[in-house]
Amino acid sequence: MIQIKRFKSTDSDFDSCLDKLLAFENAQDDAVDVTVASILADIRSRKDAALIEYTNRFDRLAIQSAKDLELTQDQLQHSLATLPDAERTALQQAAERVRSYHEKQPLSSWQYTDADGTLLGQKVTALDRVGLYVPGGKASYPSSVLMNAIPAKVAGVQELIMVVPTPDGERNNMVLAAAAISKVDRVFTIGGAQAIGALAYGTETVPPVDKIVGPGNAYVAAAKRRVFGIVGIDMVAGPSEILVICDGKTDPDWIAMDLFSQAEHDELAQSILLSPDAEFLNQVAQSIDRQLAAMPRHSVIRASLENRGALIQVQDLDEACAIANKIAPEHLELSVEQPEKWADKIRHAGAIFLGRNACEALGDYCAGPNHVLPTSRTARFSSPLGVYDFQKRSSLIQVSQQGAEKLGKIASILANGEGLQAHAKSAEYRYIKHR
Amino acid sequence: MIQIKRFKSTDSDFDSCLDKLLAFENAQDDAVDVTVASILADIRSRKDAALIEYTNRFDRLAIQSAKDLELTQDQLQHSLATLPDAERTALQQAAERVRSYHEKQPLSSWQYTDADGTLLGQKVTALDRVGLYVPGGKASYPSSVLMNAIPAKVAGVQELIMVVPTPDGERNNMVLAAAAISKVDRVFTIGGAQAIGALAYGTETVPPVDKIVGPGNAYVAAAKRRVFGIVGIDMVAGPSEILVICDGKTDPDWIAMDLFSQAEHDELAQSILLSPDAEFLNQVAQSIDRQLAAMPRHSVIRASLENRGALIQVQDLDEACAIANKIAPEHLELSVEQPEKWADKIRHAGAIFLGRNACEALGDYCAGPNHVLPTSRTARFSSPLGVYDFQKRSSLIQVSQQGAEKLGKIASILANGEGLQAHAKSAEYRYIKHR
Numbered sequence: 071m072i073q074i075k076r077f078k079s080t081d082s083d084f085d086s087c088l089d090k091l092l093a094f095e096n097a098q099d100d101a102v103d104v105t106v107a108s109i110l111a112d113i114r115s116r117k118d119a120a121l122i123e124y125t126n127r128f129d130r131l132a133i134q135s136a137k138d139l140e141l142t143q144d145q146l147q148h149s150l151a152t153l154p155d156a157e158r159t160a161l162q163q164a165a166e167r168v169r170s171y172h173e174k175q176p177l178s179s180w181q182y183t184d185a186d187g188t189l190l191g192q193k194v195t196a197l198d199r200v201g202l203y204v205p206g207g208k209a210s211y212p213s214s215v216l217m218n219a220i221p222a223k224v225a226g227v228q229e230l231i232m233v234v235p236t237p238d239g240e241r242n243n244m245v246l247a248a249a250a251i252s253k254v255d256r257v258f259t260i261g262g263a264q265a266i267g268a269l270a271y272g273t274e275t276v277p278p279v280d281k282i283v284g285p286g287n288a289y290v291a292a293a294k295r296r297v298f299g300i301v302g303i304d305m306v307a308g309p310s311e312i313l314v315i316c317d318g319k320t321d322p323d324w325i326a327m328d329l330f331s332q333a334e335h336d337e338l339a340q341s342i343l344l345s346p347d348a349e350f351l352n353q354v355a356q357s358i359d360r361q362l363a364a365m366p367r368h369s370v371i372r373a374s375l376e377n378r379g380a381l382i383q384v385q386d387l388d389e390a391c392a393i394a395n396k397i398a399p400e401h402l403e404l405s406v407e408q409p410e411k412w413a414d415k416i417r418h419a420g421a422i423f424l425g426r427n428a429c430e431a432l433g434d435y436c437a438g439p440n441h442v443l444p445t446s447r448t449a450r451f452s453s454p455l456g457v458y459d460f461q462k463r464s465s466l467i468q469v470s471q472q473g474a475e476k477l478g479k480i481a482s483i484l485a486n487g488e489g490l491q492a493h494a495k496s497a498e499y500r501y502i503k504h505r
Numbered sequence: 506m507i508q509i510k511r512f513k514s515t516d517s518d519f520d521s522c523l524d525k526l527l528a529f530e531n532a533q534d535d536a537v538d539v540t541v542a543s544i545l546a547d548i549r550s551r552k553d554a555a556l557i558e559y560t561n562r563f564d565r566l567a568i569q570s571a572k573d574l575e576l577t578q579d580q581l582q583h584s585l586a587t588l589p590d591a592e593r594t595a596l597q598q599a600a601e602r603v604r605s606y607h608e609k610q611p612l613s614s615w616q617y618t619d620a621d622g623t624l625l626g627q628k629v630t631a632l633d634r635v636g637l638y639v640p641g642g643k644a645s646y647p648s649s650v651l652m653n654a655i656p657a658k659v660a661g662v663q664e665l666i667m668v669v670p671t672p673d674g675e676r677n678n679m680v681l682a683a684a685a686i687s688k689v690d691r692v693f694t695i696g697g698a699q700a701i702g703a704l705a706y707g708t709e710t711v712p713p714v715d716k717i718v719g720p721g722n723a724y725v726a727a728a729k730r731r732v733f734g735i736v737g738i739d740m741v742a743g744p745s746e747i748l749v750i751c752d753g754k755t756d757p758d759w760i761a762m763d764l765f766s767q768a769e770h771d772e773l774a775q776s777i778l779l780s781p782d783a784e785f786l787n788q789v790a791q792s793i794d795r796q797l798a799a800m801p802r803h804s805v806i807r808a809s810l811e812n813r814g815a816l817i818q819v820q821d822l823d824e825a826c827a828i829a830n831k832i833a834p835e836h837l838e839l840s841v842e843q844p845e846k847w848a849d850k851i852r853h854a855g856a857i858f859l860g861r862n863a864c865e866a867l868g869d870y871c872a873g874p875n876h877v878l879p880t881s882r883t884a885r886f887s888s889p890l891g892v893y894d895f896q897k898r899s900s901l902i903q904v905s906q907q908g909a910e911k912l913g914k915i916a917s918i919l920a921n922g923e924g925l926q927a928h929a930k931s932a933e934y935r936y937i938k939h940r
Contacts, residue, residue, distance in 0.1 A: 160918035167912075171625055174617070180609065189859070190606055190873050195852050197886055211923050244922055280885040299741075302886030306734070324934045330927035366926050409903065416899070417630050424624070424903035427935050431928040432904060435916040438625050439900035450715040451632050451737035453898040463888040464851070465874035468844065468859035469867060477602075481870040483595040487679055488646050491801050492765035493866040499759045500862050 072358055072372055075380040076351070079389055091380055092397060094308060094338070094446055099288060106263040106292040113267030118274045124264035129206075129237045136275040141246070141257040149246035157244060164436035165216050165251045171438030172224045175457035187470030188477070192463050196226035199277060200460060201269035201301075202254065203284035203294075204245060206235035206261050212248035213434060217441045218283050218455065219252035225460035230254050231279060233269065235261020261286075266293035270301045283442075283455065304455060308446035309338035309378075312430055313399035313419075315390045317406040318347025320426045326357035328403060328429050333374035334367040340378040342397070344390040351381045391415040398449040401430045418449045475501035507793055507807055510815040511786070514824055526815055527832060529743060529773070529881055534723060541698040541727040548702030553709045559699035564641075564672045571710035576681070576692040584681035592679060599871035600651050600686045606873030607659045610892035622905025623912070627898050631661035634712060635895060636704035636736075637689065638719035638729075639680060641670035641696055647683035648869065652876045653718050653890065654687035660895035665689050666714060668704065670696020696721075701728035705736045718877075718890065739890060743881035744773035744813075747865055748834035748854075750825045752841040753782025755861045761792035763838060766866050768809035769802040775813040777832070779825040786816045826850040833884040836865045853884045910936035 077087050112120040118136040126133055133139060150158060181191025200222045204215055215232070222230050232249050234242070236259045249257055258276055260268060266286075272278030281302035282294060294303045312332035316325055329341035345351055358375065362368050384390045391412055394402055398418035406412055409424035416422055420443030421433055434441045442455035469477060478497040485493035498504075512522050547555040553571040561568055568574060585593060616626025635657050639650055650667070657665050667684050669677070671694040684692055693711055695703060701721075707713030716737035717729060729738045747767035751760055764776035780786055793810065797803050819825045826847055829837055833853035841847055844859035851857055855878030856868055869876045877890035904912060913932040920928035933939075 156918050157922055160915045160922075163915050164919060170619075174615065175627070182609070184605075188872065192610070192874075193848070193857070198852065213919055213923065299881070299883065302883070321934070323939065324931070327927060327931040327934055331925070331931040334925055334927045366924075371927065413628070413901065417633065419899045421900040421902060422628070424901065427904040427906065427909040428902050429931045429935060431916050431920060431932040432909075432912045432935075433900070433902050434928060435919045435932075436912050437623065437902045437904070439627075439902060443900075444897075446734070448734065448737070449897070449899070451897060454900050456898070458893075462879075462884070462886060463891070464854050464884070465856035465868070465878075465889050466848065466859065467856060467863050467868050467872045467874060469862040469872070471862065474862040474867075477867045477871050480595045480598050481866050483591050484599060484648055484870045485866060487592055487595075488648065489801075490766070490769055492762060492769045492806065493869060495800075496759070496762040496766040496864045497866040497870075499756070499762055500864060500867075504758065 072362060072375060074355065074358065074375050077380060078383045079385055079393065088393070088396070091342070091378070092447065102288050103292050106289055106296060109263040110267040110293060110296055113264055113273065114271045121260060121264055121268050121273055121276070124262065125260050128262055128264070129235050131239060136273070139258050139260055139275065141259060146246050146250035146254070146257065149243045150250040153243060153247045158247065161212060161216070161244070161248055161251055164213070165220060167436050167438045168216050168220050169224060172221045172440070172457050175221070176225060177458055177461050177463070181466055186473040186476055188473035189466065189468035191466035193466055194461050194463055196228070197280045197460050197462065198227070199229040199231065199279045200227045201279035201282040202230060202232045203265065203282060203286050203290060204232055204234040205286055205290070206237050206242070210234065210242045210245050212244040213441065214285060215245055215248035215254070216252050219249065219254050221440065221455060221457045222460045223253050225457045227460050229256070229277070231269065231277070232257045233260050233265040235259065235265070263289045263293035266290060266297060270297035281460070283459070304442065304459065305444060305448065305452060309340060310335045311340040311399050311445060312342070312401040312403065313394055313397055314343045314403040314405055315387065315394060315412070316343065316345045316350065317387060318345050318350035319407070320405040322350065322353035322357045323361065324426070324429070325354050325405060326361055329358070329375065329379065330361070330365060330371050331429070331431050332401070333371040333379065334365065337370055337373040338378065339374045341375060342380045342382065344382050344384050344393060346384050346386050346390070348383050351383055355381060387412055388415070394419065398447045400443045400445045400449065401433070403428065403430060420444045420449045420454055469500075507797060507810060509790065509793065509810050512815060513818045514820055514828065523828070523831070526777070526813070527882070537723050538727050541724055541731060544698040545702040545728060545731055548699055548708065549706045556695060556699055556703050556708055556711070559697065560695050563697055563699070564670050566674060571708070574693050574695055574710065576694060581681050581685035581689070581692065584678045585685040588678060588682045593682065596647060596651070596679070596683055596686055599648070600655060602871050602873045603651050603655050604659065607656045607875070607892050610656070611660060612893055612896050612898070616901055621908040621911055623908035624901065624903035626901035628901055629896050629898055631663070632715045632895050632897065633662070634664040634666065634714045635662045636714035636717040637665060637667045638700065638717060638721050638725060639667055639669040640721055640725070641672050641677070645669065645677045645680050647679040648876065649720060650680055650683035650689070651687050654684065654689050656875065656890060656892045657895045658688050660892045662895050664691070664712070666704065666712070667692045668695050668700040670694065670700070698724045698728035701725060701732060705732035716895070718894070739877065739894065740879060740883065740887060744775060745770045746775040746834050746880060747777070747836040747838065748829055748832055749778045749838040749840055750822065750829060750847070751778065751780045751785065752822060753780050753785035754842070755840040757785065757788035757792040758796065759861070759864070760789050760840060761796055763864050764793070764810065764814065765796070765800060765806050766864070767836070768806040768814065769800070772805055772808040773813065774809045776810060777815045777817065779817050779819050779828060781819050781821050781825070783818050786818055790816060822847055823850070829854065833882040835878045835880045835884065836868070838863065838865060855879045855884045855889055904935075
C-alpha cells in the first residue's frame with residue numbers, strides 16, 4: 071500500500087499542513103557554486119582551450135580541436151532521416167502544432183501621435199542570438215527542444231545555438247532530429263557550466279549569445295544564475311507539479327494516471343488532487359495502488375507521491391479554486407463539468423487543462439502551448455515560456471516644437487524639485503532661447 | 506579643463522577602447538550580502554518585532570508599535586494638498602501622460618478553436634499584490650513613484666504597497682504626493698533589507714506581495730536578489746547611461762547639457778556622444794567646459810564625464826547606429842535630420858529619442874513612456890518597465906473527443922520515446938478503453 075497523505079480542508083490544521091506540503095526551498099549548494107564560479111572564470115579567460123579541457127574531462131572524450139565540438143546541419147538532418155517513421159511523424163506533428171500556437175503570440179510595434187504633435191511608441195525587436203541548453207543522458211527530452219526552439223524562431227531570432235553534452239560520445243538521435251525540425255542554426259556538443267560560460271562570454275568557436283534558455287542540472291542552474299545580467303536567462307525551474315481538481319465524475323484510473331504522469335518525472339515532483347467527493351478520493355487511492363506496480367518508473371512515482379503528493383477533500387469546487395489560487399500550480403487540470411465556468415475563478419496557474427479529456431500529457435507534447443511553465447508558486451507573477459521571451463521593446467519619443475514647450479515646462483519643475491538642474495536646463499533649452 | 510576621453514572609430518585600438526569604456530561589473534559586496542541574509546532570516550522568523558527593531562536602529566526612530574509604521578490615505582492626501590501649486594500641477598500632468606501611454610500596453614487574453622475542436626488560448630491576469638520600494642533621502646524621486654506605480658495600477662493590481670524609509674523621521678512630501686496621485690493603496694515607512702523581507706515574507710502588519718519593484722541601494726539590491734523566486738523582482742539596475750548620436754547640426758550647448766543630465770545622476774553614470782563631425786565634437790567639448798561651473802552638481806558631472814564619458818568621432822551615421830547596437834544603451838538620442846530613418850537601424854536600446862527636441866529629460870518625467878529602462882547592455886534582451894510586468898499569462902487547453910485521439914496518439918509516441926510511460930498511458934486512456 072502506498073502511503074499518500076490525506077487531508078480535509080475542514081481540518082483545524084489544514085492551512086499549516088498545506089503550507090508544509092508546498093514548502094520547497096531550492097537550496098543552493100555552496101560547493102557547486104564555488105566549482106561553477108571557477109569554471110566560468112576559466113572559460114572567460116582561456117576560452118576554447120578551457121572548453122575543450124572541461125568537455126574532455128567531464129564527458130570522457132578526447133577532442134583535440136574546438137571545431138570537433140560542432141555538429142553539421144547534415145548530421146542533424148541525418149538524425150531526422152534515420153528516426154523510425156512513427157517518431158519522426160509524431161515530432162513533426164507536435165512541432166507543427168506548437169508553431170501554430172506560438173504564431174499567435176508575437177508582440178507588435180505601435181506608435182501614436184498626440185494632440186500636441188508628440189509621437190510616442192513602442193518598437194518590438196527580436197533578440198539577435200539565443201543559446202538553448204539541452205541536458206544529456208536520461209533527462210534529454212526532444213520535446214524540450216521543440217518547446218524552447220520554436221518560440222525563439224517564431225520571434226525571429228537570427229541565430230539559435232543549441233548546446234547538448236554527449237557523455238562518452240553518446241548522442242540522442244531524437245534530440246538532434248528535434249533540433250533539425252525546429253531549425254536550430256548551430257549545435258555544439260558541450261554541456262555543464264562550461265557550456266553556459268561559452269554561450270555567455272563567447273569563445274573563439276562559440277559566439278556569445280544574448281539570452282540562454284533551457285533546463286539543466288544543479289551546475290547548469292548555478293552557472294545560469296551567475297551569468298544573469300551579462301545575458302538574459304529563463305526562470306530557474308523547481309520540481310514539476312500538477313494540481314487536479316475533480317468533481318468525482320471522472321474515471322478514477324484516469325486521474326490516478328494523471329497524478330503518476332507528474333510523479334514519474336522525479337522524486338521531488340508534486341501531484342495533488344482536490345475533490346469534494348470523499349468516496350472518489352478513496353477510489354483514486356485504490357487505483358493508485360492497483361496501477362502502480364505495472365509502471366516502469368514505479369519507484370520514482372512511489373517516492374514522489376509518498377513524499378510530496380496529497381489527496382485533499384474540499385467542501386466544494388469554489389473552495390477548490392480558492393486553494394488552487396493559493397497553490398498557483400504549474401499545471402492545473404479542471405476535470406469537472408463546465409470547466410470554463412471554474413477556469414474563470416482561477417487567477418494563478420501556468421497552464422489550465424479544461425475538462426476530462428485534457429490531460430497534462432497532451433500539453434507536455436503536442437497540444438500547442440508551451441510546456442516550460444512557472445513552478446513553485448511563481449505562476450503568481452510569471453508566465454509560460456513564449457515568443458515574447460525572445461522579443462524586447464524600445465520606447466519611442468519624438469517631440470514637436472509645441473510639445474517641447476509643454477513637456478519642457480513640466481519636466482523643468484519636477485527636475486528642479488528633485489534637485490537635478492541639468493535635467494531642467496536640458497528641457498528648457500528646447501523652448502527658451504539661452505543666448 | 507575637463508578631461509573627457511576622445512576616440513575615433515578608425516583608431517586601430519578602437520574596439521578594445523570601447524570595450525574598456527563600457528566595462529562595468531556590478532560587483533557584489535560579500536559583507537553586504539551576509540548582513541542582508543541575516544536581516545532577511547530575522548524578519549522571516551520574528552516578523553513585526555524584528556521589523557520595528559531594524560527600523561528604529563537604521564532610521565534612528567523610536568517606534569513602539571508596528572501600526573505606527575503605516576501612513577494613512579489622509580496623510581498622503583495632505584501631502585498632495587500642501588504641495589506648491591506648480592509642483593502639484595506638474596506631478597498631475599506628468600501622471601496623466603504616463604497613464605495615457607501605459608494604457609496602450611495591457612496584454613489581452615485570447616483563445617481559438619482548431620479544426621478538431623481543441624480550444625487553445627492564453628488567459629492574462631494581473632498580479633494580486635505588488636510592493637514598490639522607494640529610497641529615502643536624496644535619491645528619493647517622486648517621478649520614480651509615478652513610473653513604477655502607474656503601470657501596476659493600469660495592469661489592475663489589486664493592492665499596491667509602497668515602502669519608503671524615513672530616516673530621522675523625515676518624510677519627502679513630493680514622494681507622498683506622487684503616491685496619492687498614483688493611487689498607491691498602502692504606504693509603510695520602512696526601508697532597507699528589512700522592508701524587502703517584510704514584503705517578501707509578510708509580517709503581522711505588512712502583507713506578503715507577489716512582486717517587488719523599484720530602485721534601492723546595495724542592501725536593497727542584495728535583498729531583492731535573495732528573495733527572487735519567492736516573489737518576482739524587476740531588474741537590478743546598473744548606473745544610468747545616455748548615448749547621443751548627432752549629425753553636428755544641433756546646438757552644441759544642448760548636447761552638452763544632455764550629457765550633463767545623465768552625468769549628474771551619479772559618478773558612475775555614463776554619457777557618450779557619437780558624431781561624424783570632428784569640429785562639432787570640439788564645440789561640444791568647449792561647451793562642456795563653459796557650462797560646467799554653473800551647474801549645482803558640477804563635481805558629480807565632472808567625475809562622471811572624466812571617468813566614464815567619451816566623445817567619439819565616427820565615419821558616418823550608419824557606423825554610429827552599428828556602434829549604438831553594440832552599446833545597447835539605456836537612452837539613445839538621435840539628434841539628426843530624419844531621425845525615424847536612423848531609428849529603423851537601431852535594434853537595441855531602452856528608449857529612443859528622435860530628433861533635436863526630444864531630450865532625455867522629457868522622457869524621464871513626462872513624455873509618457875517609462876523611465877525605468879534596461880541598463881548595462883541589457884537592452885539586448887530586456888525591455889522598459891511596463892504594464893506587462895504586472896500581468897502574467899496562463900495557457901488554456903480544452904480537448905474534444907476527436908482531438909483527444911489525434912493528440913493522444915502523438916503524445917503517446919513521444920512520451921514512450923522519452924521513457925515516460927505514465928505520460929503515454931494518461932494520454933491513451935482518453936481514447937482507448939482500458940477495462
